[in-house]
Structures are given as structure tokens and as C-alpha cells.
Amino acid sequence: MNRPEKSKSRQKIESETELSRKSFLQKSGGFLTAAALSSYCSTYSRFPSGLDDPLENARWAGLSDPIHLALAAGISAPNPHNVQPWKFRILTSTEALLYVDPDRVLPETDPTLRQVHMSQGCLLELLSVAAGELGMSASISLFPEGYRVPSDAGKKPVASIQLIRANQRDPLYASISARRTVRTAYHGPAINSREYTDLKALTKPRVSELRETAPADLQKHLDFHFKGMQAELAHFPSAEESRKWFRIGNDEIYGKRDGISLASNGVQGFQKWFIETFILSHDPEDYYDESGQKMFMDRYRENLYSVKGQILFITKSNTVKDWVLCGRDYARMQLAAQSMGLVMRPTSQLMQEFDAMADLAAQYNSFIGVQAPAKIQINALLGRSDENYQAPRRPLKDMLLS
Ligand SMILES: Cc1cc2nc3c(=O)[nH]c(=O)nc-3n(C[C@H](O)[C@H](O)[C@H](O)COP(=O)(O)O)c2cc1C
Incomplete structure (x- = not known):
């Protein structure tokens, strides 16, 4: 494996640990500084507003067009490494085109762009669920201009999205805010x-x-x-x-x-x-x-x-x-x-x-x-x-x- 040399001797590690300890004491002055404390106590929020609901956050950010609101909910979707590989061209207040963001791909672990395109689907699903909440339904056409991978990624749309008046709320919208990928230990019984x-x-x-x-x-x-x-x-x-x-x-x-x-x-x-x-x-x-x-x-x-x-x-x-x-x-x-x-x-x-x-x-x-x-x-x-x-x-x- 062609990694940088890790030639630290035990002695060096120990002296660095000692240095870290010293700088810890220097930086903290022996107790936690205000900045450290705020970092230590911080709670994590998906959106800048601190609001959990993506539509509420979008309105807080001043968005009001249905397409903006639906997309703002869509971007809370899962995606590998949280690269958020999405770009949008807004056509009207109810229509947009979805593209891959070619600057936000993972060429080493996703050389075929498969996972990046799965993320486009994740976004479309959350957007569709949120559209119901807006009294709309998302009409989605995949690859409206034709599509080849990898050459068309970022150049041609993956989907065109049109929001149409409808009255079909999706009960799963209630789970959008709390949805998250959890990598810590799981508890409780086996899934039955x-x-x-x-x-x-x-x-x-x-x-x-x-x-x-x-x-x-x-x-x-x-x-x-x-x-x-x-x-x-x-x-x-x-x-x-x-x-x-x-x-x-x-x-x-x-x-x-x-x-x-x-x-x-x-x-x-x-x-x-x-x-x-x-x-x-x-x-x-x-x-x-x-x-x-x-x-x-x-x-x-x-x-x-x-x-x-x-x-x-x-x-x-x-x-x-x-x-x-x-x-x-x-x-x-x-x-x-x-x-x-x-x-x-x-x-x-x-x-x-x-x-x-x-x-x-x-x-x-x-x-x-x-x-x-x-x-x-x-x-x-x-x-x-x-x-x-x-x-x-x-x-x-x-x-x-x-
Ligand atoms: C196609 C795809 C592949 C993913 N692969 C992994 C993975 O291998 N390991 C992992 O911990 N999370 C994986 N994730 C989850 C993302 O890392 C996660 O969605 C992203 O960090 C955003 O976090 P959130 O889902 O909590 O909003 C994947 C998600 C997608 C859509």
C-alpha cells in the first residue's frame, strides 16, 4: 500500500502525547474555555435555521415557490459521504430539471457513478413525499433528453420535475425531519x-x-x-x-x-x-x-x-x-x-x-x-x-x- 510512511517511534508518540497534554492545558487554561464548551455542548441541526422541518426551514430562508420548497425538502435525502451531488435548473415556480453535480462525485469508490445516481433517486423520493405536503404531486420524467453514463452526467438532466395540484399527502412526510443514517451501536431485539x-x-x-x-x-x-x-x-x-x-x-x-x-x-x-x-x-x-x-x-x-x-x-x-x-x-x-x-x-x-x-x-x-x-x-x-x-x-x- 502506497501510504505515507508512519515511522513514528514509540518515543516520538509519547513526546507528542506529552505535547498535546501541555497544549491542552495551555489552550484550556486547565478548564474548558467558552469556545470549547460551546463545541462540547453543541447539538446538531441539518439546516442553518435549526428548524427540523425542511419546509419550515425553507420558508425561514425566504423561499416560497412550490418548486423551491419541494427541492429544499429533497436535499435532506441520503447520499454517499454527504457530498450532496445535486444541481437544479429552475424553469418555473413549479418546474425544474435535476442534474448530477460533477464536482461532487466519488471517483475512487464510485467510479461508475452508480451511487451518485442512486442519490438522485433518493432526492426525487423525498421531494415527491414533500410535494404532497404542499398540496401538489410531483410528475417526474427520467432522462428527458436521453442519457448515457458517464458522459452525460452533469450535462443532461437526470429528471424533469413538474409539480401539479393534487390532494395526496404522504404519511411518511412525518418522518422526513428525523430521518438520519445512524452508525452508532443499535439496541433492542432482532428485527422480527x-x-x-x-x-x-x-x-x-x-x-x-x-x-x-x-x-x-x-x-x-x-x-x-x-x-x-x-x-x-x-x-x-x-x-x-x-x-x-x-x-x-x-x-x-x-x-x-x-x-x-x-x-x-x-x-x-x-x-x-x-x-x-x-x-x-x-x-x-x-x-x-x-x-x-x-x-x-x-x-x-x-x-x-x-x-x-x-x-x-x-x-x-x-x-x-x-x-x-x-x-x-x-x-x-x-x-x-x-x-x-x-x-x-x-x-x-x-x-x-x-x-x-x-x-x-x-x-x-x-x-x-x-x-x-x-x-x-x-x-x-x-x-x-x-x-x-x-x-x-x-x-x-x-x-x-x-
Ligand atoms: C447510495 C448511498 C450509499 C451510501 N453508502 C454508505 C456507506 O457505505 N456507509 C455509510 O455509513 N453510509 C452510507 N450512506 C449514507 C450516507 O453517508 C448518508 O446518507 C449521508 O452521510 C447523509 O447523512 P443522513 O443520511 O444522516 O442525512 C450511503 C447513502 C447512499 C444514498
Whole structure:
């Protein structure tokens, strides 16, 4: 692996730890400063207003056209690494075109742009659910000008959206505000067959086979997912991609309002503040520090093995249309889970298409019995959690094409 040398001797680490301790005492003056305290105590909000409801937040931001309001709810959708890969061209107060933002893609872990297109579907689903709340229905045409990947991504619209007067509220809107991806430990009992049945019924999948994992097999799947994460971290280009999107400290998290962070991985409060202030930095030496990486993987393992069930999203073919529609299914299931008091997280590593993952991905596909052209697009690991971290979103105005 072509990583920067990690040649720190034990002695050096100890002297650095001593330095950190000293600078901790200097910076804090022996007690927590006001800035540190506010960071330590901060609560996390998806939107700048601090309001949970995306439509209320949009109105707070001065938006009133139905299309702006619906899009503002749509951008609370799940998307890999929270890159928010969306651009919009507003046509009228009720119409817009949706594009991939080519500057917000993940070339190393998503070289085919599959996950980026799933995110377009996630957005369309949340937008459609929110449209009902506005007394509208979203009429969506996929690829109105034709579409080829990767050449048309960012150039041609993925979808045209037209809001039409209607009276069809979607009960899942009530779950939009609290929907979130939870990566901390899950508690409570295993997902039971009734819950699986309800989840699938509420999801009403458009394209995906929703295949639940038998309780007796869950451990074997988790072993695969853990190896997938190890492989992603061991492959320098994919690890670097995560470093690029990693935000350190609340100033960066709320300045950039995107990406991943300790907080999004469930490290919060004093521990987060301490690690971000004294240990972690964007310097590869710090970021890839062996003890830090080990701590991360230990926690990752603990959280991963606490999940209580899994559903795989499998499509019969693997076209760009499948990706978008499967994204809709995934986002809808996350709302459904939320409405049932459940949370979910995906572990996409084994579904990713980069070379270093190919062997492990092939082993997982053969374990599941999925053969091309069929494709496992994503998984939902399920459970219960009170963790309520909300990953921030950029303002809608930053996503508008002129
Ligand atoms: C296609 C897709 C793939 C994703 N893959 C992963 C993943 O491998 N691991 C993970 O922890 N989260 C994954 N996520 C979840 C995103 O990281 C999450 O949606 C994003 O950080 C925003 O957070 P939120 O869902 O809480 O709003 C994925 C989401 C999508 C739509």
C-alpha cells in the first residue's frame, strides 16, 4: 500500500502525547474555555435555521415557490459521504430539471457513478413525499433528453420535475425531519418478521427486490461488511477520498455543511472535541495515525456487530434507471423505518466497483447467489437507536444553476 510512511517511534508518540497534554492545558487554561464548551455542548441541526422541518426551514430562508420548497425538502435525502451531488435548473415556480453535480462525485469508490445516481433517486423520493405536503404531486420524467453514463452526467438532466395540484399527502412526510443514517451501536431485539413485512409494505419498491437476511446468517454478512471496510481503508486512493471529505471540528462541519466527520460516526461531546483539537488533523501523518485508525476500526466493529437485521436491495439489471429507482426505494425505506421507530445504515463497500474491492465483492455476490446482470445496489442494516445526529446540508441556493 502506497501510504505515507508512519515511522513514528514509540518515543516520538509519547513526546507528542506529552505535547498535546501541555497544549491542552495551555489552550484550556486547565478548564474548558467558552469556545470549547460551546463545541462540547453543541447539538446538531441539518439546516442553518435549526428548524427540523425542511419546509419550515425553507420558508425561514425566504423561499416560497412550490418548486423551491419541494427541492429544499429533497436535499435532506441520503447520499454517499454527504457530498450532496445535486444541481437544479429552475424553469418555473413549479418546474425544474435535476442534474448530477460533477464536482461532487466519488471517483475512487464510485467510479461508475452508480451511487451518485442512486442519490438522485433518493432526492426525487423525498421531494415527491414533500410535494404532497404542499398540496401538489410531483410528475417526474427520467432522462428527458436521453442519457448515457458517464458522459452525460452533469450535462443532461437526470429528471424533469413538474409539480401539479393534487390532494395526496404522504404519511411518511412525518418522518422526513428525523430521518438520519445512524452508525452508532443499535439496541433492542432482532428485527422480527412482522417488522420486515411492514417495512417492505411501506416501501412499496419500484424496482428493487427487498431480500431480508435470515437471523442465522446475519453474522456471516457482517463479517463480509467488516472485511469490506478493511479493504476500503487499506486501499490508499479510496481512503484518501474519505480524507478529502472528512470535516474536522464544528467550524469546518458547519462552514462546508457537507462530508463526513467524527460526529457523523457517532463520536460526540468531549471526546469529539478532544480528538479534533489535539489529535486529528488533515495532515496524512495524523489522519492515518496507526493508533487512531485502530481506534476507529475497533469502534466500527463494535457498532457494526450490534445491528439487528438487514435488507438487501437487488435489481434484476444494472442500468442507470435501476440506480435512480433503487435510490427512491432506499430513501423510502429509510422513511418507513423511521416511522416504525427503527433506524438504518448502509455499508456499501462490497457493492462498490473499484478494482481493489473486486475479489471480495465477487465472494459476497456468490455467497448471496447474485449474478450479473443482477446487482446488489445497497443494503440497509437495521436496528433501534436514540442517536440523533443530523448531517448538515448546504443551502439550496448553492445548488442552483443560473
Ligand atoms: C447510495 C448511498 C450509499 C451510501 N453508502 C454508505 C456507506 O457505505 N456507509 C455509510 O455509513 N453510509 C452510507 N450512506 C449514507 C450516507 O453517508 C448518508 O446518507 C449521508 O452521510 C447523509 O447523512 P443522513 O443520511 O444522516 O442525512 C450511503 C447513502 C447512499 C444514498
